[in-house]
Amino acid sequence: MGTILVTGAFGQIGTELVPFLEKKFGKEHVIASDIRNVEGVFPGSRFRMLDVSSRKDVSAVIREEDVTSIFHLAGILSATGEKNPDLAFSVNLNGTYNILAEARDLGVEKVLIPSTIGVFGTSTPKKGTPVETVIRPSTMYGITKISCELLGEYFHSKFGLDVRGLRFPGIISYRTAPTAGTTDYSVEMFLHAIRGNPYSCYLKKDTGLPMMYMPDAINAMVQLCEADSARLTRRTDYHVSAYSLTPGMLEEAIRKHVPDFHVTYAPDFREAIAEQWPESLDCSISSRDWGFSPKYGIEETVIDMLENLRRD
Numbered sequence: 001m002g003t004i005l006v007t008g009a010f011g012q013i014g015t016e017l018v019p020f021l022e023k024k025f026g027k028e029h030v031i032a033s034d035i036r037n038v039e040g041v042f043p044g045s046r047f048r049m050l051d052v053s054s055r056k057d058v059s060a061v062i063r064e065e066d067v068t069s070i071f072h073l074a075g076i077l078s079a080t081g082e083k084n085p086d087l088a089f090s091v092n093l094n095g096t097y098n099i100l101a102e103a104r105d106l107g108v109e110k111v112l113i114p115s116t117i118g119v120f121g122t123s124t125p126k127k128g129t130p131v132e133t134v135i136r137p138s139t140m141y142g143i144t145k146i147s148c149e150l151l152g153e154y155f156h157s158k159f160g161l162d163v164r165g166l167r168f169p170g171i172i173s174y175r176t177a178p179t180a181g182t183t184d185y186s187v188e189m190f191l192h193a194i195r196g197n198p199y200s201c202y203l204k205k206d207t208g209l210p211m212m213y214m215p216d217a218i219n220a221m222v223q224l225c226e227a228d229s230a231r232l233t234r235r236t237d238y239h240v241s242a243y244s245l246t247p248g249m250l251e252e253a254i255r256k257h258v259p260d261f262h263v264t265y266a267p268d269f270r271e272a273i274a275e276q277w278p279e280s281l282d283c284s285i286s287s288r289d290w291g292f293s294p295k296y297g298i299e300e301t302v303i304d305m306l307e308n309l310r311r312d
């Protein structure tokens with residue numbers, strides 16, 4: 001067993017992936033890293049400050065810690081990317097290039113990079129969107145993330161680096177609040193519901209997007225990472241998703257458990273981003289190649305989210 005580096009570890013996904021990997025492989029084999037340190041999140045874990053946009057620093061951490069696999073989560077998400085495209089370009093694109101190039105040069109065995117439904121644009125078919133389709137994103141997030149997918153494929157075919165990746169939909173979770181993605185309304189709705197507050201949603205009531213619950217997302221990443229390379233017919237663009245959800249559907253599902261919950265709708269600039277994305281994904285290639293099979297439907301997600309948020 002070697003050493004796994006997780007970049008962007010204090011984010012929505014990293015805060016759940018790090019403890020999962022530590023439990024599976026042992027704390028001594030996992031290094032959490034981020035551009036910032038948040039005290040108390042990973043007690044007793046190995047941690048390195050790391051700005052992925054500095055190639056020198058990426059190189060130093062991989063060398064000094066003898067890194068063998070990387071889960072590269074550091075990134076700037078859709079809504080923040082639209083407010084600060086320079087930052088999104090630098091972190092998403094230069095950061096990913098630095099990770100791939102240093103992984104190649106320093107003999108890292110495997111790199112896993114989550115991509116996103118943000119790679120799609122208005123000309124992409126909206127329902128059951130296949131992996132191979134029209135891909136013309138118009139947000140800086142989408143442009144940088146599709147470029148990262150292609151960079152990953154390039155490093156695989158040109159240099160033999162084992163790069164893998166999946167396109168995540170919106171991810172629902174309770175441990176860490178999402179930063180500034182377009183699907184964050186889902187988590188915000190839960191938080192308002194358990195606090196007994198009404199919620200004003202920034203998407204339209206009937207805007208459907210593919211979504212999944214965090215435990216399924218974490219399982220999918222680790223499953224893909226461990227999959228037999230000979231069975232992989234794709235590299236960086238495996239689709240994963242559990243259901244197609246609109247804010248109205250989620251409101252209704254939460255109201256079954258919180259009858260007084262009330263939502264109003266006031267779409268802002270994020271509605272325009274969401275309207276460029278698919279409503280549902282075709283995940284059959286992931287199921288076939290490495291057994292993707294999500295466990296949480298909408299009702300299971302709602303019950304588990306409410307239980308955990310109330311307890312916390």
Ligand SMILES: NC(=O)c1ccc[n+]([C@@H]2O[C@H](COP(=O)([O-])OP(=O)(O)OC[C@H]3O[C@@H](n4cnc5c(N)ncnc54)[C@H](O)[C@@H]3O)[C@@H](O)[C@H]2O)c1
Pocket residue numbers: 007008009010011012013014033034035036050051052053072073074075076077091095114115116117145167168169170171172178179180181183
């Ligand atoms: N959460 C989702 O719903 C979702 C959906 C699709 C794809 N993804 C992808 O998954 C990955 C992780 O997403 P997330 O939701 O955890 O994001 P997040 O925004 O919650 O976390 C990103 C982390 O990256 C860190 N970071 C920012 N700039 C950095 C830099 N220069 N160097 C090192 N770290 C830096 C931030 O401090 C933060 O902790 C991203 O690549 C994102 O595109 C996430």
